[in-house]
Amino acid sequence: MxxxxxxxxxxxxxxxxxxxxxxxxxxxxxxxxxxxxxxxxxxxxxxxxxxxxxxxxxxxxxxxxxxxxxxxxxxxxxxxxxxxxxxxxxxxxxxxxxxxxxxxxxxxxxxxxxxxxxxxxxxxxxGLLRRQRQVFVSYRRNESRAAAVQLHDLLSSRGYDVFLDTHDIRPGDPFQDVLWHRLCDSDVVVMLDTPTYFESKWTKQEIGRARAKEIHVLRVVWPDHRPSRFTDLAETIYLDPHELEGVDGPIIEKTANDIVTAVEKLRSRSIASRYMSITGKLRAEVLKIDGVVEGVGAHRAVAIKLEDGQRVWAYPIVGVPTALTLNDVAERARDAQQRGTPVLIYDHIGIREAWAAHLKWLDDNISSVRAMKVSQAGWDLAAWES
Missing domain, CATH: 3.40.50.10140 (Toll/interleukin-1 receptor homology (TIR) domain)
Structure with a gap:
């Protein structure tokens, strides 16, 4: 396939x-x-x-x-x-x-x-040339720590930016704010589904919020464990007892490599479906103000024709926008010789308040590109001026 x-x-x-x-x-x-x-x-x-x-x-x-x-x-x-x-x-x-x-x-x-x-x-x-390929590992430390660390290191060696709570939150950072922020920026969540996974409110929230953000989940099920129906629609890999070298891992080399391959396959579908989702939300917002989405072109630029005839080029992005993302959008619009100011469209839910303030500062001070929350696109485009 x-x-x-x-x-x-x-x-x-x-x-x-x-x-x-x-x-x-x-x-x-x-x-x-x-x-x-x-x-x-x-x-x-x-x-x-x-x-x-x-x-x-x-x-x-x-x-x-x-x-x-x-x-x-x-x-x-x-x-x-x-x-x-x-x-x-x-x-x-x-x-x-x-x-x-x-x-x-x-x-x-x-x-x-x-x-x-x-x-x-x-x-x-x-979605292959997104600047970073992001993976979030969700697990319970007392049941799958060794396997989580192993997958963190293996995926990192294959060019992924992997989030693991014990490795990637700096001292003094607000733990949960950073965790949700990084979850929102992930392409795939690798869920190590162990017997008491859903007994922790934090892991349960991680999967629930991943689904709310339409991030695809790869579920790795521990031997002799009956997984929760809550994640029945996730892609699933079932481990046999011989595939674990210890109770909490690591996982044998061949199976660990199979998991990495599954992550890549799922990542492509995750990014594609999330782009389609944010484009669909943008289309709905445009229709509210009698505009028209004329289609999707290179770099996933969405051509929008407003009710007064103005054309706007919108660039939906998956994950958390940065100054580099704004720069990329400005360069792509310039290369395409588009008229007017291009718009970066993003989903703000889950992004840290400090980062949201940073994005607002960028938007207020950079004139070559605008940043726009998809949930407010209709509101903002209704008052659009070239």
């Missing part, structure tokens, strides 16, 4: 498709992923066969004949990202269909023969 899927649509020449595929193959190898197994590339002919649970993005190669119109329209109706691209000497309006011209276009350059810029945009749409 694939983890990620990419559609190649339009009039791409065989050498263009091959160069982009080779570059994508090189870049996903950094995550120990392979084109053809973990990452499937589809054309218009087999796009209907795509796995709708996998993170998906599409590239539309501009061509004067403007092929694949119908299948491209279905991609837009599914609210998934699509990136129109064209050659250096081509005219955007001449080779890109009218209904795609609202999206960020990417013009290929002579100094980028491997199309690395386009490949990066695709991987950002899939």
């Amino acid at each position: 694939s983890i990620y899927e990419i559609g190649f649509l339009g009039g791409d020449l065989p050498d263009e498709r091959e160069r982009l595929q080779l570059t994508l193959s090189e870049m996903v190898a950094d995550y120990s992923l392979d084109i053809g197994t973990d990452v499937i590339i589809r054309s218009a002919e087999d796009l209907e066969e795509r796995d709708r649970h996998a993170a998906f993005a599409a590239v539309y190669f501009g061509h004067p004949d403007k092929p694949d119109i119908d299948v491209t329209k279905t991609v837009i109706l599914d609210s998934v990202p699509i990136i129109p691209t064209l050659g250096r000497d081509e005219s955007f309006s001449a080779v890109i269909p009218d209904f795609l011209q609202v999206f960020n276009g990417l013009q290929r350059r002579d100094d980028d023969p491997d199309m690395r810029h386009l490949a990066s945009a695709v991987l950002e749409c899939l």
Whole structure:
């Protein structure tokens, strides 16, 4: 089963498709992923066969004949990202269909023969190039401490930023505030489901709040333990007695590696579904004020047309925004030559009050990009001025 899927649509020449595929193959190898197994590339002919649970993005190669119109329209109706691209000497309006011209276009350059810029945009749409890959380990110290520390170290060695309460809260920090903040910034929660896991109010709250934030959970169930129905919908790995070297771990090497692989698969679905969720909430807010969401383009930029005709480019982000996130949005909007001020859209629930104050200060003092809570998007956009 694939983890990620990419559609190649339009009039791409065989050498263009091959160069982009080779570059994508090189870049996903950094995550120990392979084109053809973990990452499937589809054309218009087999796009209907795509796995709708996998993170998906599409590239539309501009061509004067403007092929694949119908299948491209279905991609837009599914609210998934699509990136129109064209050659250096081509005219955007001449080779890109009218209904795609609202999206960020990417013009290929002579100094980028491997199309690395386009490949990066695709991987950002899939969620692979988020600056950090965040995992939260939820466990009871008296039952699974050794396994928790083991998974923290193993995931860290594979390029993840892993939160473990005994390792990642500095002395003097407000413990619970930091914990919830880090939970909100996580892509996946690894739950070590031991016999008394739900007897602790803290672990119970961790899973409840992860579900409230739509963060996917990987449940690792201890041997001879009957898990709670509260997490029946979570992805689950059941441990046999021989897979634990001690009562609280560590877990044998092969199974620990299987858990890391499962985290990567679940992470892609988690990010994709959370992007879809925040985009759906934004769409609902826009509809309240008689605006229209015209579609999703490169870098997951959402094209919004307000009731008075103004166009706003919104960039939904998963997790906790930072100054770097604001800078990324400003750069992407500038590269796309968008008019007006781009908007970073985020879910503020669970973010520390000190961090929220920091974001407000940034928003008040940086004019090149705005930050907007998705729950207040309709309110703020109703008073939007270019």
